[in-house]
Amino acid sequence: MRRHDADGQPNIPNRIDALPVRRTGPVVAGVIVALIAAMVVQALVTNPRFDWPIVWKYLFSPNVIEGIGYTLLLTAISMVAAIILSIVLAIMRKSVNPVLRGVSWFFIWFFRGTPVYTQLVFWGLIAVLFPKITLGIPFTSVEFWNIDTSTVITAFNAAWLGLALNEAAYLSEIVRAGLEAVDPGQEEAAKALGMSRALIMRRIILPQAMRIIIPPTGNETIGMLKTTSLVLAVPFTLELQFATNAIANRIYKPIPLLIVACIWYLVITSILMIIQSRLERHFGKGFESRAAVAVRPDAGGPATVAGADDAGAARVAQAAHEAKMVGLNA
Known part of the structure; x- marks a missing residue:
């Protein structure tokens, strides 16, 4: 058993008792940052123009709560659709079929190269461009089925569809990077066991790629939450940002209602960050340092x-x- 001295330290022969290095830089920097933080807090608390009573009054307003619900609904539907489509696009990019690779490349190129606001305006005008959705033989008058576009592409559907298609173009590159990070030997070993390509992708490749896919996907989800404020371009007027703007225009108090929106966005973002950290810990099992x-x-x-x-x-x-x-x- 190792012996210890009176201070509880191991008895090491010829041990050097080194003095700690004095670091004045971090101490000075900490004092400066603390002073700046105190000034910011003082400005927030003592400035009457923030109208904190108005903030607390409308923080739980029914219209604001309804806007939060629609914001979360748009975020969830858009991200689920984007994740599914991004996996399909990433697999198409890795396909041996040149048609699939070309279609995937064009989709990513188009939706990454145009602003999301422009895309949302386009989806808001889709019923003007295509009054009917038809199914038939191209370049002929033969139609098997048709329906009015306005009955299918409502403002809500146009909002989440535009967000999902734009997000899928970005997520597909994240998924592709995760798939390519998996050792090719894993796929070769699975093929040697007689597993199909679909089973290999579902049981071997994707579970290992999730460790790399989850962190940027969490960031994209948080970004999607804030991007929902642009669906006014559709126009869709029930999400959180429009709800607070409507109240601000009615009472002529824009700053307090902007603070209300910021508070709720921060609360939801904090919850999403906690979920992201739990998912990272789950899919990072087996890769932690020991x-x-x-x-x-x-x-x-x-x-x-x-x-x-x-x-x-x-x-x-x-x-x-x-x-x-x-x-x-x-």
């Missing part, structure tokens, strides 16, 4: 980690031994 274990040359077995107590060292040694046995069994 404590390094030194091997004692004389005994030939696992030794204690420097600075750890005997109980902690025993747990690390036991874990290393079990990992070694699992590797031998595999």
Whole structure:
């Protein structure tokens, strides 16, 4: 058992008692940042132009709560549709068929190259461009089925459809990067076991790619939440930003209602960030770094980690031994 001195430190021969380096820079920087933060807080609290009573009055207004519901609904539907379409586009980009690769490339090029506001305006005018949606033989007058576009592409449907198509173009590149990060040997081993391409993608490739896909997808989801404020271009007038703007125009108080919108966006974003961190932790299992274990040359077995107590060292040694046995069994 290792002996310790009176301070609880290991008894190391010829140990050097080094003095800590004085770091004045971080201390000065911390003081400056604290002063700036205090000034910002003072401005927020004491400035009467923020109208905090108006903020608290309309924070839980029925119109605001309804706007939050529509904002969350738009975000959820748009992201689900975008994720499904992005996976299809990423698989098409990796296909051996040149037609599938070309269509995927054109879709990504078009929707990434045009502003989302312009796309939403286009979807708002889709009934003007195409009064009817028909199914038939191209370049002939033969029609098997048709329906009025205005009955299908409502303002709500146009809003989430425009958001989803734009988002899918960005997510497809994220998914493609995640798929290409998986070792090709995984797919080759699965093919050797007789698994189909669809099963390999679902059971082997995608689960491993999720570790890389989840963080940027979480960022895109938060971005989508804020992008819903642009659906006024459709026009769709029930989401959070329009609801607060309508109240502000009615009472001639734009600043307090902007603060109301900011508070709710921050609350929802914070919840999404927590969900994202949980998903990252879940799909990151098996990739987390583990404590390094030194091997004692004389005994030939696992030794204690420097600075750890005997109980902690025993747990690390036991874990290393079990990992070694699992590797031998595999």
